[in-house]
Amino acid sequence: LIGRYMQKRETLLHIAEFLFRRKHYDEATKLYAELTDGKGSTDTTLLQKWGFSLQQQGRYEEALAAYTRAELIDTENEWLLRRMAHCYRLLHRPAEAADIFTQLFERHPDEAALLLQKGNALVEDGQYNEALKSFFQYEFSVEDAAKARRPIAWCLFLTGQYERACDYYGMILDSDSNLTFTDRLNAGHTALAMGRIAEAIDHYQIGQKLTPGGKTEFLAAYTADMPALLAAQVDETTIRLIPEVLRLHPL
Structure with a gap:
């Protein structure tokens, strides 16, 4: 019934x-x-x-x-x-996501957060120069652009603009009270790409102290970034010697 x-x-x-x-x-x-x-x-x-x-x-x-x-x-x-x-x-289809964020921003040009979302999607798609355009537009649109500094710095590093990347990492390290080990890790990568090995090691050593999992977690993150360092034309021998220096150096 x-x-x-x-x-x-x-x-x-x-x-x-x-x-x-x-x-x-x-x-x-x-x-x-x-x-x-x-x-x-x-x-x-x-x-x-x-x-x-x-x-x-x-x-x-x-x-x-x-x-x-x-x-x-x-x-x-x-x-x-x-x-x-x-x-x-x-679903790892970031280019299509970026297209949607473009549409949404055209309708809401005052919603700057859409530029960050678009930029992050473009980074996921490997379109680093296009991502930079979106991040810089966000930076120009808001009073406090701190949210864009990390992605801008990383994209600058990936596109070989090491001096500018170094400037942004300097701002992050000087002004952000919530630093993470990845900030020091990426700043170290930038210094390494510029041939400043001693400076890079300093960043890496400080980064280890900020890493919740200590040396093991930090070195795993460093190893995962090796392809980016090779793409930055850092000498492979140097890349492989850095972990040995960090393992031997007391915290």
Whole structure:
């Protein structure tokens, strides 16, 4: 008797909404899949909630597919665009995320945070010069551009602009009270690329003291950055000798 009523669309909508509001996304997903009726649904609200439920479960490909269907109908929906950009980044498709952040910034030129998001996506895509343009635009747009200093410094290093990178790392080390070991690590890389080996070692030694996991964690991070140092044309022998110096040097 109850089954007949439970299968009515209006009842399913109420149940799905109940589950969605209480964050039971797994169960809500199943109902939204049924309610969107395959690929023919034009109810953007249902498609958005279906996509969000999928995204909350880490099912980003499926979430993106649901969002894309909704966006084809509701092309001006900025909530959808932001969710799609997030999914693209999680799916390691940063160039598509950067395109969305460009669209959003064209609509909201006063929302400077979009420039940071676009720049970060471009860094993930390896477009360091384009990322710099976005970060510099952010820096020019806000009074306090501290959030852009780290990505700017790293992109300058990756694009071979070591003097400018050194200047930015200097600002970070002088003004930021929340320094991390990666700040010293990257400042060391910049000094090493400039041939300032003693200065680089000083940065690395201080960086070890800031590393929660001590020398082991710091050296693992250094090793992971070896390809970047080789790309900066640092002598391979020097790159491999640095960890030995750090292992022998007392903290």
